[in-house]
Amino acid sequence: MKEQLPVIYISFLLVLLAGTAVxxxxxxxxxxxxxxxxxKLQKKLKGGDGTSKDYYELGSIYLKKKLYVQAAQVLQKGLKSASKEEIEPENLALIYNALGFSYLSREQYDLAIRNYKEALKLNPEYAIANNNLANVYEKKTMDAKALETxxxxxxxxxxxxxxxxxxxxxxxxxATPE
Structure with missing residues (x-):
């Protein structure tokens, strides 16, 4: 058994190293x-031939990279572009929700609330926007409103x-302690 210990140890290290590499x-x-x-999206939008979907996708990438200011700017351009297109309300709600998230991330709660409410106006059954709105209410210590939402x-x-x-x-x- 003592002779197998180094082999087991090295095998364990190799498996750990392989897992880390993967x-x-x-x-x-x-x-x-x-x-x-x-x-690709930046080039397409720089050329001026982007759609609101392209702006949404670029804004989402900026959100993933935690570039909230850039995300808000791109998403606002997406909303302007959407006003020229025939876009489904559910898709427009996605843009407002993402824009709300960019404001929430920068602690601009009133702007976040406005955008989440706009998303819910377009799609009242949008659970993610509802959760996000409630989250903002919690951050503003509006607990009763958060609970209701x-x-x-x-x-x-x-x-x-x-x-x-x-x-x-x-x-x-x-709950009040008794």
């Missing part, structure tokens, strides 16, 4: 794919775990 290669390929998408989420998406957890947490906060 993880790193996946990250590199994901990053490279994202960068290629970014470059999370409950609205459950009307459209009864299995929404985020809303369920947040409702439970908010209700605990409201």
């Amino acid at each position: 993880f790193l290669f996946q990250q590199v390929f994901r990053t490279r794919r994202l960068e290629n998408q970014l470059e 999370y409950k609205q989420t459950l009307q459209y998406a009864p299995e929404n775990n985020i809303a369920k957890r947040r409702i439970e947490a908010l209700q605990k906060r409201f």
